[in-house]
Amino acid sequence: MLLPVLFALGAALSNALATVLQRKAALTVPKSEGLRAGLILDLLRRPVWLIGIVVVITAGVCQAVALATGPITVVQPLFVLELPLALVIATAVLQGRLSRAGWAAVGTVVAGLAVVLFAASPAGNRTQVPMTHWIPALAGSVAAIAALxxxxxxxxxxxxxAACFGLATAISYAMTAALMKTSMHTLDDRGVGAFFTTWQTYGFALFGVCALFFLENAMQSGPLVASQPALTLGDACVSLALGVTVYAEYVRTGWWLVPQLLGAALIAAGVLALSRLPLARALASENEEKGAAADADSPAP
Structure with a gap:
């Protein structure tokens, strides 16, 4: 179980670093109203942006390895650490500052995640899933996304x-992970040829593109305090449901649900507090002024 945990943490850390690097690159690009055709060309001339793209690829590889070697019910919940990690990295890269309340929120998220994983004690690692499991999962996910x-x-x-688009993003991310898991097992068991001929490969690519599209709309539709909790908690909860129903993974029930709910509440409270921080809004919004990150949070008293 250690290997998938390490790779999942590596993926979360890489995604967080990529967010900060891409934000840093965006701050160096001249601002303009509306869309600008030369934006990508400007970014391509920024080494920090190119490094961010390499880090994104690294995150994808780490996630793929984690899903291929461990339960989805373990791997995906660890991604709730992306926001805390991004804010911690931003304090150094963007010269921001976290107050005591910010650090307390980071600790709350970490503690809540630890409680949830300990109480749930996820297990199981099915390598292939029959279509009788995929059909209801796909139908339910697509219907939920369409409704949102x-x-x-x-x-x-x-x-x-913003919350509706955030939850649609969460479901898309969870389905991407679920389909990617089968694709990675196919690659490991039957080789590259089978990987490119299995429908799950194109399925996770499609859901991944949709997730990025919905995420962009969530960021543009409203404040981070509305979209981020829906995205963070939604991804973890839907992934947990898919792990149990599609991959037949096991989590403890009965009275263990009490600490699981307590841990989830801690995560929700921590993410909500973090998403209210100016530093978090500076990372998410392309419309922040360049100096916003430096003044992101007031000094600790």
């Missing part, structure tokens, strides 16, 4: 719209 997108489009810009 419709609900988002019917709302004006604000918290409700």
């Amino acid at each position: 997108v419709v609900a988002a489009l019917r709302r004006p810009e604000g918290r409700g719209r």
Whole structure:
């Protein structure tokens, strides 16, 4: 179990670092109203942005290895650490500052995650899934995503719209991980040819693209305090459900549900507190002024 945990943590750390590096690169690009055709060309001339892309690829490789070697119910919940890690890295790279309340929120997320994983004690690592498991999972996920997108489009810009798009992103990320897990086992068992001919490979690519699209809409639709908790908790919860129902993984139930719910509440409280920080908003918004990150949080008293 140690190997998938280490690779999942590596993926979370890489994603967090990539977020900070890409934000740092964006701060060096001249701002303009609306879309600008030369934006990508400008970014391509920024070494820090190119490093960020390499880190994103590294994160994808780490996630693939983690899913190939461990239960999805262990791997995906560890990604709730992305936001705390991104803020910690940003304090150094963007010269920001976390107050005592910010550090307390980071500790709350870590503690909550530890409680959840200890109480749930996930186990199992099925390598292949029959279509009788995939069909309801795919149908339910697509229906839920469609309903959330419709609900988002019917709302004006604000918290409700951002939360709907955030949850749609979470479901897409969870399905991406679930499908990727089967694809990685196919690659390991039957080689590259089978990897590129199995439908799960194209399935996780499609859900991954959708996740990025919904994430961008979530960021543009409303405050991070609305979208980030829905994204963070939604990904973990949906992944847990997919691990149990699709991959027949095991988590403890009965009275163990009490500490699991307590841990989830701690994670929710920590993520909510972190998403309220100016530093978190500076990382998420392309419209922040260049100096916002440096003044991201007030000094600890």
